[in-house]
Amino acid sequence: MERPAMPEPRPIHVLALVSAPEMGAGVLRHASLLSQACSARLSVLCAPGTPYPCTPHGPHGLLYVVGAPGSLRAKAQRFAAHADVGLIVADWGHDPRELGATLRMTLELRVPGVFLRENPAESARRILVPTTGGPHVVKQLWIANELSQALNIPIQLLQIVARHDVQEQREHGDDALAHARRRLAGVTEPLELVVADDAVAGIRGYARPGDLIVLGAPNYWRVAHEFEGSIPDRVAEAVPNSLLMLLTPKAAHLRLQDIFWEEMIHLGLAPRDKREAIASLVNVLVEHGQLPRQWADTVLETAVAREGVLSTAMDCETAFPHVALPDFTGMIGCFGICPGGVAFGESDGPLTRFIFLLVTPARAYGEYLNVLALIARLVMAPETRQRLLACRSAAEVSAILAEARR
Structure with missing residues (x-):
């Protein structure tokens, strides 16, 4: 007697959101790379005028052209209600209100989100990852490592230490917890210590042309209500580099x-x-x-x-x-x-x-x-x-x- 066939598992989707057509190429390129890393289907919601080369290729690509950013978010919510979305990749636009609305939606959907601001004038030649701990760090390292391998460019981990803490850091070096996080994310590169007045100054002083800077999002309240003035927002004002910000959903049980x-x-x-x-x-x-x-x-x-x-x-x-x-x-x-x-x-x-x-x-x-x-x-x-x-x-x-x- 033949065993009954096991049901096919529901596919996982990487959902790309393009609200600004000029950012479509970068969003779709990174979304495609990450969908391959996750063995997921790539689906796209984009604004009218998004260039055709940005659209996904292959049998699993789904493309929807929608109107204003608000309708794009509404479509994303309806899509997520009927599909298993494992990751959202969206543009990091110039309008802080629209960015804030998309960040809040991502939190409400309880899905990890990647937000990209690409500098089209330069191609990525190194992944730069400033780490300070926080709830997003393991996923931040994983994203950076996957992009480093997919783009075949080196990755540099950065730990920015305030001047008054530098002696303690030099005495203790690379702690076991930070090392364990890198191991979980598959990252083997060591941390480089940078002494600066604050995180933004450290990134600005260390970054060079061609760096894709991978940041963790601020705390959940700042994400939802006061993103302006947060560290990622200040980094975006301070450097011209391409930026990628990782937002992970809140833990079901707070630790x-x-x-x-x-x-x-x-x-x-x-x-x-x-x-x-x-x-x-x-x-x-x-x-x-x-x-x-x-x-x-x-x-x-x-x-x-x-x-x-x-x-x-x-x-x-x-x-x-x-x-x-x-x-x-x-x-x-x-x-x-x-x-x-x-x-x-x-x-x-x-x-x-x-x-x-x-x-x-x-x-x-x-x-x-x-x-x-x-x-x-x-x-x-x-x-x-x-x-x-x-x-x-x-x-x-x-x-x-x-x-x-x-």
Whole structure:
């Protein structure tokens, strides 16, 4: 008796979106390369006037010509409702409102997205990947590695370190977590350390003509509501190079390292008081583009005022200053370790050595409370607090945070 034939699996699609015809050639070229890397079908939604050479070739290419960008996004949503979309590749246009709308749609569809701004005057001769950790880094490295192999050009990994952190980085070198991420993405090249005032200055100073710069997207709130002024947006203003930005969907279950990744961990805090401690953490959020600079004072004053009403300090040497903002989505944070301790609660209470600053939406406490529970479960153990105090690098701290489970 013959076995019944197994049903054919549904094909995975790479969906290319071309809202600006002049960007079509670059979007379709990269979408085609990535669809081959994913063994996926390439389908295209494009604006009228997109040049014919941009259209996909082969039996699996589907082409739809649609009108305005809004109708293009609506068509993309209908397509994704009936097909398995594994990746969206779209143009990084000049209109920030249209880009913001496409970024929000990609988040809503829970599909990874690649956004391309190509400089047609120069062909790519090297893939440049600035890495700082964060939720997009493994996929960012994978995309860069696939393009490097497909285009047969070298890849250069870049770690940009602030001047005040350079000694620590040189002492610890290439940490195990960063190495593991590269291994997961199939990347063998080592990191090159670049010292600069900030990430944008480091990229601008290191990039050369012919570099295709592969960036991770900012935090999810900035993606959805305040992309202007983020690090990718500032890089786009600072360099003429072709840029590719990777956006991954939110994890179904939030992990501490999705909020407090390496750049959001501040070791060796020595504040005079809790206001100075909170200000240091707010400054980290601003320096790394997680929070618009014009919001810094509001966040600081709100956190300090809340502490004045009811301190968030706990007996386990830990405090959770919290700012809930209207019209804010997602969650961002910064974790500071203060080995000498700082008075955070009652004047006669224990000193606080671990400070988790969280910024969340107003009236949306579900995920916030889940994160608090994760942190509390972790820091309640005295041995865990001792391990955190003994850490000499943010990567070591991140590895301990990764142990937290729901």
